Amino acid sequence: MLEIKGLRAGYGGVEVLRGIDLSIKSGEIVAVLGSNGVGKTTLNKVLSGVLPASAGEIVFEGRSLTRASAVDAVEAGLIHVPEGRKIFPNMSVRENLELGSYRRASKNRASNLERVFNIFPRLRERTDQAAGTLSGGEQQMLAIGRGMMAEPRLLILDEPSLGLSPLLVEEMFTLIQSLNAEGLPIMLVEQNVVQSLETASRAYIVENGAVTLSGPAETIRNDPELKRAYLGL
Amino acid sequence: MYSLDITLEAVLNGLLTGAVYALIALGLTLVYGVLHIINFAHGALLTTAMFAVWVAYTFLGIDNYVLIPFLAVIFYALGYALQRFVIGPASHGDDGNILLVTLGISIVLENALLAIFRSDTRSLTSDFSFEVLEVGPLLISKPRLIGFAAALVVTLLLWLVLARTDTGKAIRAVAKEKLGASLVGIDVRHIYAVTFGIGCATLAVAACLLMPTFYVNPRVGGAFVLVAFTVVVLGGMGSIPGALAGGLFIGVVESLSGLYLGESLGQIGIFLIFILVLLFRPTGLFGARA
Numbered sequence: 215m216l217e218i219k220g221l222r223a224g225y226g227g228v229e230v231l232r233g234i235d236l237s238i239k240s241g242e243i244v245a246v247l248g249s250n251g252v253g254k255t256t257l258n259k260v261l262s263g264v265l266p267a268s269a270g271e272i273v274f275e276g277r278s279l280t281r282a283s284a285v286d287a288v289e290a291g292l293i294h295v296p297e298g299r300k301i302f303p304n305m306s307v308r309e310n311l312e313l314g315s316y317r318r319a320s321k322n323r324a325s326n327l328e329r330v331f332n333i334f335p336r337l338r339e340r341t342d343q344a345a346g347t348l349s350g351g352e353q354q355m356l357a358i359g360r361g362m363m364a365e366p367r368l369l370i371l372d373e374p375s376l377g378l379s380p381l382l383v384e385e386m387f388t389l390i391q392s393l394n395a396e397g398l399p400i401m402l403v404e405q406n407v408v409q410s411l412e413t414a415s416r417a418y419i420v421e422n423g424a425v426t427l428s429g430p431a432e433t434i435r436n437d438p439e440l441k442r443a444y445l446g447l
Numbered sequence: 448m449y450s451l452d453i454t455l456e457a458v459l460n461g462l463l464t465g466a467v468y469a470l471i472a473l474g475l476t477l478v479y480g481v482l483h484i485i486n487f488a489h490g491a492l493l494t495t496a497m498f499a500v501w502v503a504y505t506f507l508g509i510d511n512y513v514l515i516p517f518l519a520v521i522f523y524a525l526g527y528a529l530q531r532f533v534i535g536p537a538s539h540g541d542d543g544n545i546l547l548v549t550l551g552i553s554i555v556l557e558n559a560l561l562a563i564f565r566s567d568t569r570s571l572t573s574d575f576s577f578e579v580l581e582v583g584p585l586l587i588s589k590p591r592l593i594g595f596a597a598a599l600v601v602t603l604l605l606w607l608v609l610a611r612t613d614t615g616k617a618i619r620a621v622a623k624e625k626l627g628a629s630l631v632g633i634d635v636r637h638i639y640a641v642t643f644g645i646g647c648a649t650l651a652v653a654a655c656l657l658m659p660t661f662y663v664n665p666r667v668g669g670a671f672v673l674v675a676f677t678v679v680v681l682g683g684m685g686s687i688p689g690a691l692a693g694g695l696f697i698g699v700v701e702s703l704s705g706l707y708l709g710e711s712l713g714q715i716g717i718f719l720i721f722i723l724v725l726l727f728r729p730t731g732l733f734g735a736r737a
């Protein structure tokens with residue numbers, strides 16, 4: 215459902231993505247892994263239209279999104295839950311969720327709100343609380359909930375486990391699996407290699423702006439090179 | 448010392464003027480809170496709106512109160528276009544550039560007005576300007592009372608729009624989290640232009656309310672904007688309730704210091720407060736809430 219070919223992008227004159235090839239099929243959880251600074255977040259920004267691609271192409275559900283704006287990407291249902299959450303700190307939990315359906319699925323706002331509250335009962339208890347005063351874990355739930363409000367066709371999660379306690383990390387990966395169990399394809403962008411490989415069906419390893427290794431999560435988990443580089447084995 | 452009646456009347460008059468100050472400050476504080484720029488064209492845009500009221504009244508015979516909705520819509524469109532097609536593209540996202548662009552707009556507007564209208568001072572010639580309401584021993588100017596009520600209604604309306612509508616929520620979202628806003632599909636450039644348009648529309652309303660009791664010349668906006676800056680700083684940059692409270696407060700201060708220090712020194716009280724606030728409470732007396 216998502217095909218990325220030879221994608222290049224960067225900031226100013228500095229190239230960060232040096233030809234990324236990647237694909238996601240419907241119903242999959244695909245992990246995109248790599249250490250800090252290799253270009254994972256940059257890739258997400260290009261996919262969601264906030265950063266232009268300098269070369270290559272992006273096809274989403276048969277439609278080119280290569281030159282798409284952020285508005286186009288959201289309209290197409292490609293929903294990006296960003297690193298660092300980027301929730302609206304000055305607004306209530308409810309308003310944050312409502313804005314999730316600003317561009318897409320606004321007709322089903324009430325029923326989707328109910329659905330998000332059922333997935334995250336903690337958010338229901340805090341409907342009128344300012345989002346900036348939530349704990350880190352709650353903010354992450356809110357960011358994902360806000361993404362769900364747009365009825366995503368593909369959900370991109372950028373480092374959802376970052377800064378969470380080990381218990382919450384566990385909860386987060388369980389949640390990702392249960393969202394996917396309802397048929398939602400997920401692109402899971404993480405530094406947490408071990409747990410991501412347990413959750414995903416396939417994975418891509420990114421180094422220095424290019425994919426260096428890809429395949430079924432199972433295979434990658436047993437790759438000797440990966441074990442040495444990321445798992446310290 | 449003046450009698451209680453005179454002091455009371457001064458306080459009342461201060462509140463009436465203060466509400467219109469608040470209205471002028473509203474656009475300034477909203478644009479600052481969302482676009483994070485100080486709009487130096489604010490004063491010139493107010494002057495332009497006041498001339499528009501004068502022209503419509505004098506040559507077309509359109510009552511200044513009837514004009515309110517029409518001028519508000521025209522100025523909304525003007526503000527939207529200015530931000531979308533001039534300020535935004537010319538600034539390339541650099542705050543220093545934006546400052547210069549808005550300063551440039553104000554110079555262009557002022558000189559255009561000077562060329563068309565000369566530097567003469569004009570006012571509406573209407574009997575209504577001098578009508579008063581007698582409340583016990585107090586005399587209250589009717590046009591200023593209307594100005595007060597209308598300014599409060601507009602402030603309330605704006606607050607409702609920001610709190611309740613999707614566009615209002617998008618404006619508040621963009622103010623604090625641009626990337627997050629883009630990722631839910633909010634068109635940030637559009638919201639910037641809408642915000643600037645709203646700021647101009649409130650100026651248009653203020654101009655309609657001011658003209659019966661004020662005059663206009665190509666430089667008149669500057670005096671109002673200095674007061675509006677004080678209101679914005681006092682109320683907390685970006686805060687709408689702050690602008691309202693600050694406007695009313697400044698109106699009363701101006702009126703009382705005018706009474707006790709003399710008409711020509713009336714504004715000294717305002718600038719004294721401006722400096723004191725900057726020294727001791729730079730975030731404003733009422734805290735900052737967008």
Ligand SMILES: Nc1ncnc2c1ncn2[C@@H]1O[C@H](COP(=O)(O)OP(=O)(O)O)[C@@H](O)[C@H]1O
Nearest residue numbers: 225228230248249250251252253254255256257
């Ligand atoms: N806004 C930016 N401007 C300039 N360089 C950036 C910007 N954001 C990221 N970079 C650079 O791009 C590279 C990749 O960053 P990023 O995509 O955030 O990596 P990752 O998400 O994999 O940690 C880094 O070298 C980083 O310094």
Ligand SMILES: [Mg+2]
Nearest residue numbers: 254255297373
């Ligand atoms: Mg990152």
